[in-house]
Amino acid sequence: MLKLDDVTKEFRIGAFGGRSVTAVKNVSFEVVPGEVVSLIGESGSGKSTIGRMILGLNPATSGSITFDGRPARPGKEYYRHVQGIFQDPFSSFNPVFKADRVFAMIKEAYYPAVPEPEWARRVAACLSDVRLNPGQVLGKYPHQLSGGQLQRLLIARALLLDIKLLVADEITSMLDASTRIDVLNLLAELKARGLGVLYITHDLSLGNYLAERTVVLRRGSVVEMGLTEKVFGEPLHPYTRELLSAVPRLHESWDDAEPVDTCLYHERGAEGGLLEAEPGHLVACARLGACPPVRP
Template sequence: MLRLDDLTKVYKVGAFGGKTLTAVGGVSFDVAPGEVVSLIGESGSGKTTIGKMILGLIPITSGTITFDGVPVKPGKAYYRNVQGVFQDPFSSYNPVFKADRVFRMIREEYFPSARDWDERIETALSAVRLNPGQVLNKFPHQLSGGQLQRLLIARALLLDIKLLVADEITSMLDASTRIDVLNLLADLKARGLGVLYITHDLSLGNYLAERTVVLRHGSVVEMGLTEKVFGDPLHPYTRQLLSAVPRLRSSWEEAAPVETCLYHDSGTTGRLLEVEEGHQVACAHLATCPVTTG
């Protein structure tokens, strides 16, 4: 469904744009229908930049993004299939308008003559476990963050989308609301919706995703089936992330450094080495490795 091939984003920085900053470098992965792929990394690793390029909010420097085998061209037809929900639900609403104005905007753009509009809204709200009487005709400040976030997901469902880019959509929610939103995404996945779940929280990614892509400094350092990436992490950065996950009645431990490089033993010259089926890892010293940078 969605495929990224060697996706790269370079910004011009410094005085008069004389220098460049590679925010995303050579990223490749895909998302299939009915699949949740978790894109994990620390702040500044390039996760949101990838999400914005997929949604057409910022241009691509090089590489390709295809949807159903066709190069992505942002526009009305594309957004009918692909939508995004972002970290701060309050920033997506104008406080002077009622929250369900986001539905009216969809109707004006895509369904101007729909006679069953009220029924469509009730169906979408039911899918995200919201009671129309509790959320319609309310201003954003009268609703919780979880309710606002689910309204945004319902807006996407009105279009019968195929892919949802969910960028840190639970980071501003309390624990009880967070699990409700995650369970909602799991239900939507079962209905065939593909989800790119962008997060820095490994525990949430492990809960939801079939496959995991670990991003560091704009490059993929490890990816594969979630059970393999989390069950047998091979890159030191992945190990550091896992060691930082809080555990009850247990203190944090530093991840042991990796002295050897899988590339040097295998003779592989590619950026990612497939160590087993459904599990790929980059060189442990990607920035300076003579094998991968030579």
């Protein structure tokens, strides 16, 4: 469904744009229908930049992004199938309009011929799908609703379209624990209906809870990816191990990340890209390509 192939994003910086910084470098992965892929990494690793490129908010500098086998071209038809939800739900609503205006905008753009009674029925059905009572949320201003309610309103908005892919960028980071679980369980239900989800997060526990596959990003490059149970259960890259070692454990003291004296990548003589350490489990150079070449 969604495929990124060798995608790179550079931003021009400086007073006259004379310099550039590479935010994402040679990133490749796929999301298939009915699958959640978690994109994990620390702040500044390029996760949100990838999400914004998929949504057409930032163009890629090089590489390709395809959806259903065709180049991803942002526009009305593309957004009928691909939607995004961001970290701060309050920033997605205009505070001077009532929250249900997001549904009115969908109707104006995609379903102008649908009669109002039928549209109201569709909206109520989508709100029910995300466990919201229409009478409690419709007609209210954003500041009168909680962050969890606003996030679920945005998911309901996406469900009104023929959505196939949801880009969920840190959508639970501003929610309390109980609401966070509700939103994650909702994503799991949508996945069961065939929706593909790219779940962008820096919270490893949530990624482990939800995703079938995991992509670990560091400084804009993929350092490890594969089945979540493999990446979390048998991490091969020292950065992945470092992330896992930073997760708090009840009744255990925190240990330093396991030091790595040798690089599996260069031990096996790889010379570029990702090494397939085992079927479906790929890992990059431990030093992002800085290791010296292996001598015979």
